[in-house]
Amino acid sequence: MPFWTAGRRRKASAEPEPAEPSATPPRSPLAAVRVATASRETRSFGRRDVDFRFDRVFIPSLIIDHTELVLRQAGVHGNEGFAIWAGTLSGGDAHVATLVVPRASGGPTRGEISADTTAHVLMGLDERDLVPIVQLHSHPRKAFLSDVDAIRPLVAVPGFISIVVPNFGFVNLADVAQWSVHEYGGPERWRELDNNERQRRFIIDDSVIRVD
Numbered sequence: 001m002p003f004w005t006a007g008r009r010r011k012a013s014a015e016p017e018p019a020e021p022s023a024t025p026p027r028s029p030l031a032a033v034r035v036a037t038a039s040r041e042t043r044s045f046g047r048r049d050v051d052f053r054f055d056r057v058f059i060p061s062l063i064i065d066h067t068e069l070v071l072r073q074a075g076v077h078g079n080e081g082f083a084i085w086a087g088t089l090s091g092g093d094a095h096v097a098t099l100v101v102p103r104a105s106g107g108p109t110r111g112e113i114s115a116d117t118t119a120h121v122l123m124g125l126d127e128r129d130l131v132p133i134v135q136l137h138s139h140p141r142k143a144f145l146s147d148v149d150a151i152r153p154l155v156a157v158p159g160f161i162s163i164v165v166p167n168f169g170f171v172n173l174a175d176v177a178q179w180s181v182h183e184y185g186g187p188e189r190w191r192e193l194d195n196n197e198r199q200r201r202f203i204i205d206d207s208v209i210r211v212d
Contacts, residue, residue: 042127049086052157053095056202057133061174063099068173070101071138075168078140080104081113084154085134086125092131100125111137118154133142134161138169143180150188151194160184176202 049193056097074081084100102117113121125132135154143166153160164180165171171178176198184188 003069017043023100029163035085043129045132047129050089051093052089052131052159053088053094054133054159056162057085057094057201058203059096060205060207062096064174065094066099067136068169070099071136071165071169071173074104075138075140075170076113076152078168081138081169082111082130083136084121085136086130086132089131094131096133098128098130100132100168121154132160134163135143136163136165138165140168142166143178143190145180145182145190150182150190153184156184156187158185162190174197174204176204 015184049050052204057075063085068083071081075115081202082102082104084102085096085098086100086185087097102113102121104111104113104117122132137149143162143164144200145162149162149164153162162182162184164182166180177195178200179202181198181202183193185191
């Protein structure tokens, strides 16, 4: 579907074991995030060889956290932020795995993704065998799908989702009640999802669980 507890057991010994050398410090901070650019090779796992239809969307909380950061980084400069969620369709549901951050231009009232950047996004997803599921962008105040937003979806395929986030992303993005969500149905035809449907269809899974 192309789009444009096992610890080491110590042996008993009368002689003390020599001290192990200290571990080499990591080359990068532990909090570093791996950000990919160009793909080294095209991958194909058959993830795109399915019909573009899904009901629920499962999103890891780390994707939520990093999307919130991307939107706010643009927002502090008074600009709309943009992101794409991509992943896999399986069993009638969508599973988000990847956050795509496209280069954007514009300002507080009209941000824009160029045709060239859109083509690079879709090409990068093709190479990685990933399906674009949701596009997101922020508005300076109220979240709604503008006339310009309605005309230019990233993926013009029925079922594709557009999410608009208010206040330049300075909200709790994990609260789906804050989102304005619209499902693409055809040229300039969108269906807005009410809060009950948003709560049912968008499920945020914990990416990290602390166990005491």
